[in-house]
Amino acid sequence: MRVKAQIAMVMNLDKCIGCHTCSVTCKNVWTNREGAEYMWWNDVETKPGVGYPKEWENQEKWRGGWKLGEDGKLELKAGGKLWKLANIFYNRDLPTIDDYYEPWTYDYETLTSAKPSAHQPVARPHSQISGEELDLKWGPNWEDDLAGAPESAPRDPNIREELEEQIRFEYERVFMMYVPRICEHCLNPSCVASCPSGAMYKREEDGIVLVDQEQCRGWRYCASGCPYKKVYFNWHTGKAEKCTFCYPRIEAGMPTICSETCVGRLRYIGLVLYDADAVEEAASVADEKELLDAQRSVFLDPGDPAVREQARFDGVPEDWIEAARRSPIYPLAIEWGIGLPLHPEYRTLPMVWYVPPLSPVMKLFEDPEDAADPDDVFPAIEEMRIPVKYLANILSAGDEEVIRDVLKRLVAMRGYMREKNLSGEADDKAAASVGMSPRQMERMFRLLAIAKYDERYVIPPAHREFAHELEAQQGTCGLEFAGGPGSCASAATDSGRNEAFYAQKEDLEREAERRGMQRPNVNFFRSKADFEAFHLKGKEAGA
Amino acid sequence: MSLLDNFLWVIWPYLAMASFVIGHVFRYRWDQFGWTSESSELLEKRMLVWGSILFHWGIILAFFGHVMGIIIPIQFYHAIGFKDPWYELLSLWAGTIAGAAALIGILIINIRRWFVRRLRTHTENMKFAIDALLLIVIAIGLIVTLGYRIWVGLLNMPGGAFFGQPEFDYRPTIGPWFRSLFSFAPDPNLMAPVPPVFKIHILFAFLLFFLWPYSHLVHVWSVPLGYLRRSYIQYRSSNPRLSLARDRMRREGKKPPKVERARRVE
Numbered sequence: 097m098r099v100k101a102q103i104a105m106v107m108n109l110d111k112c113i114g115c116h117t118c119s120v121t122c123k124n125v126w127t128n129r130e131g132a133e134y135m136w137w138n139d140v141e142t143k144p145g146v147g148y149p150k151e152w153e154n155q156e157k158w159r160g161g162w163k164l165g166e167d168g169k170l171e172l173k174a175g176g177k178l179w180k181l182a183n184i185f186y187n188r189d190l191p192t193i194d195d196y197y198e199p200w201t202y203d204y205e206t207l208t209s210a211k212p213s214a215h216q217p218v219a220r221p222h223s224q225i226s227g228e229e230l231d232l233k234w235g236p237n238w239e240d241d242l243a244g245a246p247e248s249a250p251r252d253p254n255i256r257e258e259l260e261e262q263i264r265f266e267y268e269r270v271f272m273m274y275v276p277r278i279c280e281h282c283l284n285p286s287c288v289a290s291c292p293s294g295a296m297y298k299r300e301e302d303g304i305v306l307v308d309q310e311q312c313r314g315w316r317y318c319a320s321g322c323p324y325k326k327v328y329f330n331w332h333t334g335k336a337e338k339c340t341f342c343y344p345r346i347e348a349g350m351p352t353i354c355s356e357t358c359v360g361r362l363r364y365i366g367l368v369l370y371d372a373d374a375v376e377e378a379a380s381v382a383d384e385k386e387l388l389d390a391q392r393s394v395f396l397d398p399g400d401p402a403v404r405e406q407a408r409f410d411g412v413p414e415d416w417i418e419a420a421r422r423s424p425i426y427p428l429a430i431e432w433g434i435g436l437p438l439h440p441e442y443r444t445l446p447m448v449w450y451v452p453p454l455s456p457v458m459k460l461f462e463d464p465e466d467a468a469d470p471d472d473v474f475p476a477i478e479e480m481r482i483p484v485k486y487l488a489n490i491l492s493a494g495d496e497e498v499i500r501d502v503l504k505r506l507v508a509m510r511g512y513m514r515e516k517n518l519s520g521e522a523d524d525k526a527a528a529s530v531g532m533s534p535r536q537m538e539r540m541f542r543l544l545a546i547a548k549y550d551e552r553y554v555i556p557p558a559h560r561e562f563a564h565e566l567e568a569q570q571g572t573c574g575l576e577f578a579g580g581p582g583s584c585a586s587a588a589t590d591s592g593r594n595e596a597f598y599a600q601k602e603d604l605e606r607e608a609e610r611r612g613m614q615r616p617n618v619n620f621f622r623s624k625a626d627f628e629a630f631h632l633k634g635k636e637a638g639a
Numbered sequence: 640m641s642l643l644d645n646f647l648w649v650i651w652p653y654l655a656m657a658s659f660v661i662g663h664v665f666r667y668r669w670d671q672f673g674w675t676s677e678s679s680e681l682l683e684k685r686m687l688v689w690g691s692i693l694f695h696w697g698i699i700l701a702f703f704g705h706v707m708g709i710i711i712p713i714q715f716y717h718a719i720g721f722k723d724p725w726y727e728l729l730s731l732w733a734g735t736i737a738g739a740a741a742l743i744g745i746l747i748i749n750i751r752r753w754f755v756r757r758l759r760t761h762t763e764n765m766k767f768a769i770d771a772l773l774l775i776v777i778a779i780g781l782i783v784t785l786g787y788r789i790w791v792g793l794l795n796m797p798g799g800a801f802f803g804q805p806e807f808d809y810r811p812t813i814g815p816w817f818r819s820l821f822s823f824a825p826d827p828n829l830m831a832p833v834p835p836v837f838k839i840h841i842l843f844a845f846l847l848f849f850l851w852p853y854s855h856l857v858h859v860w861s862v863p864l865g866y867l868r869r870s871y872i873q874y875r876s877s878n879p880r881l882s883l884a885r886d887r888m889r890r891e892g893k894k895p896p897k898v899e900r901a902r903r904v905e
Contacts, residue, residue, distance in 0.1 A: 177867050184863075185695040186680070186688050193681050193757075225682065226756040289871035292863030300876040310671035313861040314678050331682055332761065334675035334855075411885055558877070 098372040099396060099407040101416050102283065102303035102447055103346060103365065103555070105355070106428045106435045107276055108544060109453040110506070111362035114274040116140050116237065118354035118363075122278075125353050126340070131332025133199035133224050136236060137339035138354045140276045143490070144252040144263065145239040149195040152325040153253040153439065159189045160323030161286050161442035162379065170380050170443065172289055172321060180292060180317055189320035193331070197235045199224040225331070242272050254489040262483060271481035273453050275490070278354060279326040279339035280438065280446030281305050283370065283394070284379045287338075290321025296336075301558065302367075303447065304341045312336050323442040347558035355553065364543075366423030366554040367416060368430070368447075369396045369407055379443045384493040387440040394445070395430050398423065419556035424543055425449070432532065432540055434502045436491035451544075452491055452502055455481040477503045505530045509544070512537045647842065648827035652820050655845040662852025663860075676858035677766065679758050686751045694744025700737035701780070704730065709817050713810035723808075731788040738781035745774045769854045772847050779840040786836060803834035813837060 122138035141147045155161060159174040174180075174189050202219040210217035221230045239248055246265045249255075255263055281298075285305050288296040295311035296318055298304070307318070307327070314334040318327040327338045342352035346365075350356065355363035371394050378390040396403040398420035407417050420426070428449065429435030435449030457476045477500055478484065484496045484503070492498040508530040516522035527537045543551065666674065680687055708730060716726060749770050752758050786802035799805070816829035830838070851857070876882035 172871075181863065181866065185691045186684075188688070190680055190684065192684055223757075226760050228756055284872065288873055291873075292866040293861065294863075294865060294869055294873055297873040297875040300874045300882055310674075312675065313858060313863070314675035315863065316678055316680060329678070329681045331679065333672070334677040335672075411881070 097374075097406055099369050099403065099410040099412060100303065100372045101301065101367050101369055101407075101412050101420060103281070103341060104303075104368050104425045104429070104447040104449065105278070105352075106364040106425055106449045106451065108360075108362040108364075108451040109273060109275065110451060110544075111360040112140070112274040112276060112453075113360055114140055114142065114241065115359050117357050117359050118276055119237075121353045121357040122339075125342075127337075129332075130224075131330040132328070132337060134193060134196045134236075135328040135330075135337065137326070137328075137337075138276065138278045139237065140274050141237075142239050142241055142243075142245075143273050143275050144249040144255055144486070145242070145245065146248050146251050146253075147239075148197075148236070149191045149325050150234075151251060151253055152323075155323055155442070158191065158320060158323070158325070160321055160325065161444055162284070163443070164380065164382065168380065168382065170284075170376065172286060173323075174290070174317070174321060177292075180290070184292065184315060187316045187320055190316050190329070191320070191325065193225065194234075197238070198230065200230050200232070200235075242270065245270070245272075254486060256489070259483060259485055259489070263486070271455060271483075273455070273482055275438075275450070276354070277324065277326070277438070278352075278448060279305060279341070280324055280444065280448045281339075281341055282447060283375050283391075283445035284443065285322075286442070286444050287318040287322040287327045290317040291315070292317060296327075299343075302343075302346065304343050304346070305338070306340060306343070307336050307338055309333075309335055309337075323439065323444065324446070346555055349555045349557040351553040351555060361547075361552065364424040364428060364547075364552045366425040367398075367420040367556065368423060368425050369398050369403060369412070369417070369420050370394045371396060375445060379445055384441045385495040387443065388437065388492055388495070388498060391437060391440060391445050392430050392433070395426070398426060413556075413559055416556045419554050422554045424547070424552060424554060427539065427543065432505065432536065434505055434540070436498065436502065438491065439493070440491075441493040450491055451506070452487045452499055453482065454503060454506055457481070474504055474507065477507065501530070505532065505540075508532070509537055509540055513541050644827050644830070647838075648816065648830045649825045651842070652825075652845050655849040656820070658849045659851055663857070666852050666857060674857055674861065675855070676861075677855040682757045683751060683755050686747055686755070690744050690747030690751060692744070693740045694748055697737050697739070697741025697744055698777070700733065701741055701777075704734050704737060708810060709814045712814060712818070713808070716810075726810075727788065727792075731784065731792075734784040734788070735781070738777065738784055741777045742774075742781050745770065745777055749774050765850070765854050769847075769850060769856060772843065772850070776840065776843045776847055779836065779843065783836050783840055787834070799834075801835055803837065807832065807834060809833070809837065813841070 118138045119136055119140055123136060126137055127133070127135040136148065139148050147153065151157060152160075155173060161173050162170050163173045165171040175183070200221045200223050202221055204219050206217050207219050221232055222228060223230050239245065242249065242265075249265060281304055283303070285296075285298065288298060288305060291312075292315045293311055293313045295308040295313070297306060297308065299306065312335040314329070314336070316329050316336070318336050318338075319325070319329045321327075327336050329335075330337050342350075342354075345352060345356075351363070351365050355365055374394040378394045379387075381387050381390040396407075398404065398407075398417065404417050404421075407420075408414070412420075425435070428451065434451050436452060437446045437449055439446070457479050480503070484499050485494075487499045488494050488496045508526050512522050512526045512534075515526065522534060522537075524534050527534050532540070680691075716723075752762055752767065752770055783802070786798065787807075790796045791799045791802045792805045812829050812833055816826060819826045819829070847856075874882075
């Protein structure tokens with residue numbers, strides 16, 4: 097067992113009103129630059145719909161994520177390492193800008209510089225890439241609130257098999273839901289696995305997936321390898337970019353900007369502890385419908401003293417273990433199981449979880465006589481506007497039972513709390529009927545309905561005690577120094593001595609001596625072997 | 640040996656090579672962020688599929704052809720008993736195929752760059768220049784092969800003065816001259832019998848080498864062979880020293896020490 101901490105998010109879709117505040121604040125912070133205009137690290141999709149980029153969920157077309165090979169081993173769906181190198185001159189699976197949309201701006205100047213005339217001057221749209229005038233046919237969030245759905249939504253990849261018969265885009269029967277999407281910061285990220293340059297990585301401390309902008313060489317396999325299409329290629333810089341989970345904020349203990357500004361307060365951020373050695377096995381389960389359980393099985397109960405002990409041995413700081421214990425993610429996604437991963441069948445073990453939305457009940461609407469007991473809402477789950485099968489295709493690899501169980505818990509919680517508020521005495525049977533204790537019911541109610549800022553976001557600040565140590569080493573070690581990789585020049589001169597750094601160094605050495613360990617070498621890499629071990633690290637991890 | 644000859648076959652190649660080496664060191668040191676293939680596939684991929692694949696495979700084949708003809712001395716072929724007619728046949732057919740593929744590819748790439756508005760708007764001058772230069776060098780290279788080996792050599796047509804007489808062989812002339820640059824004993828006299836079309840090809844090629852480090856051509860050095868060796872999932876630590884120490888202890892079968900307050904001491 098090897099315990100690692102991972103920062104994760106839960107979004108309660110029941111509360112999403114599709115206001116796009118998350119998308120807008122994200123864009124203002126991260127992607128309002130040339131080459132990034134078309135990127136929405138956070139976007140909110142109206143489902144059913146083809147999404148952004150178009151039909152991103154259709155992996156027959158884009159070949160993102162993982163599949164099981166004939167020998168039962170995990171393989172990249174788009175082809176392995178040799179295949180990628182042999183095809184490096186052209187990536188057939190890469191979407192083009194038209195699959196996202198061609199970014200545009202308006203010719204605002206004509207509004208002020210037009211000469212007096214009989215008609216209002218018009219600001220025409222023109223492309224931010226080619227500069228040409230554009231005839232707008234597609235754009236960001238083009239399908240908002242089912243706009244154009246009769247045309248585009250039938251191409252939603254989640255509408256398949258019997259749903260094709262069932263779902264009609266008629267006004268009376270129509271349904272919709274919002275799915276806000278960011279990078280999933282997967283435990284088994286296929287983008288990282290697809291990167292030929294080794295520029296993408298998971299941060300060891302919190303699992304955030306990042307692109308090293310200096311090491312990226314623009315081969316573009318990450319963009320096509322991600323099944324969620326959440327790695328973007330910047331056409332201006334020639335490098336890949338993606339959601340950073342706002343790591344500068346997270347390190348300071350603050351939630352991501354999309355969460356901070358979420359009007360519906362539907363996002364939760366916290367740590368989960370997981371067993372890094374169990375990831376590969378969990379992602380390799382043969383039956384897609386068992387992937388969800390397998391994914392949950394890699395997580396460790398932060399309340400279990402044995403887990404906490406192991407976490408300490410594996411380098412998780414005490415305050416992080418404590419934060420994991422208070423994490424809203426563990427109860428929502430694992431303990432109560434109402435958070436579900438987006439498309440678990442991609443086998444990436446995504447770390448953004450969704451609580452599926454309840455929706456109006458169709459049958460009651462049409463035929464009130466039918467519902468004999470208004471409290472008996474369980475049968476009505478089948479009659480909800482959003483077909484269970486549709487939710488299942490998005491959130492549980494098609495397993496409808498999972499969706500039903502979650503919806504029942506959500507409905508039971510409402511019944512339980514209504515009873516408690518009206519009669520003053522809760523019905524414990526309502527809780528028991530969905531396999532939960534009254535205490536769990538109330539905790540779930542609190543977290544879903546009235547949780548305050550510091551309950552929704554339990555984010556321990558990063559431990560940066562060593563940051564200045566690294567800073568002192570900047571420019572003193574590296575490939576270029578005589579002696580090759582791993583050789584370091586002496587760090588500081590007498591005049592520019594970093595006293596704090598040396599104090600800490602001595603501190604380190606004393607502590608090492610006390611424990612009977614080798615004195616630590618403050619240089620970044622001790623040897624070429626260390627350098628390689630660092631850069632080829634996953635090898636030992638076996639992930 | 641005239642001053643011009645000295646310039647063309649000694650000074651100019653060394654200038655280009657100096658720029659090539661120093662430019663690369665400088666760029667690698669100072670501009671990692673700019674070091675990329677500058678792919679434009681996101682903006683246009685229907686033409687790129689043909690242009691890129693033909694060009695890249697053609698140019699790789701052509702590169703190995705140049706290694707065989709220029710870098711490897713003719714004595715080596717004689718020593719292993721590889722007869723001259725065989726070499727000529729190989730150079731004719733492999734050279735023509737590689738050159739034609741590369742030429743068609745770079746032609747498509749140039750057309751695409753000039754006529755697809757999305758690309759043209761944001762293409763920097765250096766990229767136009769490099770693409771055009773590649774087109775010129777490859778076109779002349781193909782003319783060399785076609786003119787010298789087929790037009791004059793096989794069909795006995797006139798033009799030998801420009802394309803080279805059948806009895807001309809670049810392996811005892813251009814080859815030793817090129818190698819003499821690297822032993823720092825350049826011998827421009829070796830270039831005296833070389834026909835003009837070869838000379839033009841070489842001079843433009845050195846212009847390409849001159850500009851190489853300042854262009855997107857640097858991506859050639861980033862062939863990601865390391866990908867074959869590494870594991871799929873990569874982790875990076877904010878404190879790699881500590882992570883390495885832990886891994887080392889793990890490998891040795893020791894239990895790593897606990898973290899007391901934070902990840903302070905290992």
